[in-house]
Amino acid sequence: MKLLYFAWVRERIGKPQEDVELPAGISTVGDLMAWLAKRGDEYAHAFENPRVIRAAIDRTHVRPETAIGGAREIAFFPPMTGG
Amino acid sequence: MKLLYFAWVRERIGKPQEDVELPAGISTVGDLMAWLAKRGDEYAHAFENPRVIRAAIDRTHVRPETAIGGAREIAFFPPMTGG
Amino acid sequence: MPATIRLQREPFDAAAETAALTRGRTDMGAVVAFTGICRGAEDGAPIAALTLEHYPGMAEAEIARHVEEAQSRWALLGVTVIHRFGRIAPGEPIVLVLAASSHRHDAFAAAEFLMDYLKARAPFWKQVEVAGATSWVEAKQSDDGAVERWREPAPGRRDAAE
């Protein structure tokens, strides 16, 4: 599965994207964030306050409780500041 | 006193402006409209439905019950359709 | 605050007016431009032209008063209002309102307020030529409603200010 990171999530993790193999038992976006947070200090820093992290599955905004299902691309980023 | 007419009020009366001497007893804008309506068929036509006529004293919107006071210029016109 | 108010017979250049309002300014984070254009048909009937009559002197003074009101209600950094009179062909611009602010809600609210005002309260009258006949455009009740809603702070917009 392809993961994308933007803005300070990208900066803290230190890369814009990566491919990961998810272990069994990860069914929601929130599960994925909790699992990522344990992958190292840079991930722990990025996901230290998961409530402020926004996520998109296949380029559509989703909530932490959303099931990952057959997602191809999941992105994590801070609240948007466009316009 | 100078009277100004605009749009179909002007067309019905047949002139854009005129100077008039008001007789005694005319104290409000509504009194003036009633007096003007009796000055001839063209005025009667213009003021046949005084409720749709708007008025301004010295370039400020006023209501029929507004006192004429020391007005220099009174204008009568249909509801505005600018913009 | 720079305020430009102009009544004119000639067409205007919205881009040039916007450039004039914003040139050299880095505090204007939001500029709303409204352009009102003469439509080619009214209720399905083709329009040959509009002719706008106005009350010289009063129109300028009334617009200026409403620009001042807009300035007192919203944090504006500049306003331009240009309203044409005389004969206007379909596709030609009739009116331009520019409102510049640091933040978008003030610019949007002021531009819409000024347009609602111009439609219902500014001393202009439109005559329309359809199929060789001219008639005066009737005022719309909805325009009166639109201007009345500004008498109280509109719900849902002031509290959304940035």
Add this chain to the structure above:
Amino acid sequence: MPATIRLQREPFDAAAETAALTRGRTDMGAVVAFTGICRGAEDGAPIAALTLEHYPGMAEAEIARHVEEAQSRWALLGVTVIHRFGRIAPGEPIVLVLAASSHRHDAFAAAEFLMDYLKARAPFWKQVEVAGATSWVEAKQSDDGAVERWREPAPGRRDAAE
């Protein structure tokens, strides 16, 4: 309805975009143009530049979805949304929203809806350079509030339609 959506690094020409949207049309009685500009200061501190990051692919798709929503809610005849990314200096334009309609209220509402959406929901992130240091701009709660109000018909605007 013609809809133009573009993300680009280069500045845009609002006048040329407006001309492209309205050329040859005599049904567009009302055109609202919103331009968002990089301000020269934030909370009193001079800004050297903004840098905008975006999520390619998602940004275009999300904007297109909201243009469609605007089209379903208001009687629109054309919409243009241009959003820049990359480094943007003070005074330079960041975003352009054009909404054309027969009537002004639809054009105003659609432009404001799209801007509120772009501010709070479109996948863009602003980094600001102040005094040699860069930092990510924090999202404003008021922008969330601004976008939430569109979930229900806003009081005082739909009933003022022409």
